[in-house]
Amino acid sequence: MDDDSLYANWEQRTEIPLFLASLLFLGAYALQVLAVDMPSTWRDLCAYTMITLWALFAADYVVRWRLSGQGLPRFIRTHFLHSVVVVLPLLRPLRIVPLYDVVQRRQDKPRLSLHARVIAYASLSTVLLGFAGSLAIYQHERGAPGSTIRTFGDSLWCTAATLSTVGYGDVAPVTGGGRIIATGMMMGGLALLGAVTGSFSSWLLQTFARGSDERPPES
Incomplete structure (x- = not known):
């Protein structure tokens, strides 16, 4: 199996779970910002959740880079949005276009x-x-x-x-x-x-x- 098919297969399997994880990250961040009187235990839980999810996004980025078969500088240029959302995980929900393509391929419905x-x-x-x-x-x-x-x-x-x-x-x-x-x-x-x-x-x-x-x- 070549690099392109491995990359496409990885994206097919992970895009929906990672999108849901990005919404969870956004929700945890919203709780931290808005729930000022939240108990410290829950605040710590939100912080740990965000750190864990960020590590998950970073691991996904590394896997995609390795599967692409490209050098890191070229991968950053050709996958600019992916690179940005690793640094700014709050923006990861903006990856809606790949999510839409994955959903359409799974459901086999007219686009x-x-x-x-x-x-x-x-x-x-x-x-x-x-x-x-x-x-x-x-x-x-x-x-x-x-x-x-x-x-x-x-x-x-x-x-x-x-x-x-x-x-x-x-x-x-x-x-x-x-x-x-x-x-x-x-x-x-x-x-x-x-x-x-x-x-x-x-x-x-x-x-x-x-x-x-x-x-x-x-x-």
Whole structure:
């Protein structure tokens, strides 16, 4: 069996369990950030869970690298998102495209159209990115001197304004970490918004063009 088939087989077997593990990681992180009065035993359990899951993601990355047959620098370049989510495991739920492909291959059902897949992926990615970013910003900003983000609701509002590139400015991060996270969400918001609007516009153009082709010629 060649490297490509070994890699594909590994992805087929692990993509769904790892996606569920990434949601568990996100849930444990959310509990740590939001449940301020949580007993220390539960807080420690959340921390150990996150460390264990991160080690699992790192092990999966190493296995994929070895199965790819590529050198590490090339593997990092050709699997950029995979490399990013090892460093920032909160972003691992964004690997929805491989998950969708694995589910479709297992169920052997007709795939969604390209436009529908792009819109669905971008929309779900925006929700997951927004939630993870809100948690991270809130963790950095709460209690910081001069911060206008005092509640998780403020953080959600800041994230919505950032991802949509509206930028009302009524709430904004003041810490270095919060601003770095907000900058990353700005870039992510631009990319996801561009994907949705571009795909939707293309779908409209194809729909109108199809309608024009099917219309009988005027006498």
